[in-house]
Amino acid sequence: MRIGLIANRAHQDAANSALVQLFTRARLALQALDIEWVVVGRTLDAIHSHGLQTICTPYIRFPYGRDGGLMKLVAHVVNRDPDNSVDAVIYLIDPVDHSSIFPEALALKRQCVIHKKPYLSTLAGACEWLELEATAVGARHASLSEDFGFDLGGESIALIAHDALKQNMLQIAEKHFALLDQFAHRYATGTTGALLNQLAQKIKGEAAGRAWAQPFLSGPMGGDAQIAELVLDKKIRRILFLEDPHVARQHEADIQxxxxxxxxxxxxxxxxxxxxGADRWLRLLTQRNASVQSVV
Incomplete structure (x- = not known):
């Protein structure tokens, strides 16, 4: 497995930075995975300054961002040559760092979505993905504590899909209904929420399924903003947002x-x-939780 890695400056320097926490929180998962890292310049400098190079090994060094390192990473997302490609990208983004909206940064995410490669832009997302991938290779430990949100009965999830992908969302929800039903709350933007409730009524019955997902406004009318507030208040941890990267989106600002x-x-x-990615994520989340329960 080859993983591209970059972190904005605010997530690199401090002793408790997101970059440091990535390697300390997910240490056991990293030990279970055979990873070759592709690291953009200054991020690798920070790894060495924190003494993390023994964890982040083997690695390939890409140039600094100003010298095209992030552009090269985009090229390796789309490259079909296994010797010159990456399987996933961890990009720890500081939301106030303007470099995260440079064309190469936006292209990196878009190409990950198009080429169906995980794009992990938060510390929580990277840590959970690494843990679940460790589960996939047979690791039976839980490197992340239960207060990280694996007790789904106390958790909420947001389910959002662009028009062309609403049927994909329904297929995913039906396939993983048992897992999604474990969440305390499911939130969705307008039409997606209505469709999910119709699905839940077919599965659970009309009364039980009628309010299975709480619908907010549609995305263009502000539903994304309503959900964003719950995220900021730490009432929603996981967001499944199926994006269509091939169409112009008039409410792009709301998505961002x-x-x-x-x-x-x-x-x-x-x-x-x-x-x-969502299908694999939910399958491995089911597998991980079943593995932990069997040990208990």
Missing amino acids: LLERAARTVTDFALVVSDAD
Whole structure:
């Protein structure tokens, strides 16, 4: 497995920075995975300054961002040559760092969605993904504590899908209904919420399924902003937002607002943005929780 890694400056320097927490929180998961890191310049400098190079090894060094390192990472997302590609990207984004809206930064996420590769822009998202991938290779430990949000009965999830992907959302929800039903609350933007409740009525019965997902306004009318507030208040940890990267989106600012909210509480919230990634994520979350319960 080859993972691209970059962190904005605010997530690099301090002893308790998100970059340091990534390698300390997910240490056991990292030990279970065979990872080659592709690290953009200054992020690798920070890894060495914190003495983390023995954990982040082996690695390939890319140039500094100003010298095209992030652009090269985008090229390796789309490259089909296994010797010159990455399987996932961890980009720890500081929401007030302007470099995160540079064209290469925006292209990095878009190409990850198009090429169905995990794009992990928060500390919480990266740590959970690493833990779940460790579960996939047979690791039976729980490197992240239960207060990280694995007791789903006390957790909430947001379910959002663009028009062309609403059927994908329904397929995912039906396939993983048992897991999603464990969450204390499910929130959705307008039409997606109505469709999910119709699905829940078919599965659970009309009365039990009628309010299975709480619908907010549609995305263009402000539903993303309503959900973003709950994320900032740490009432929603996980966001499944199926994005269509091939169409112009008039409410792009609202979409970015929701992602920015997750990045503002980077150690708490996470966003999954593509259908294939969501399917694997929910399957491994089910597997991970079943593994922990069997040990208990």
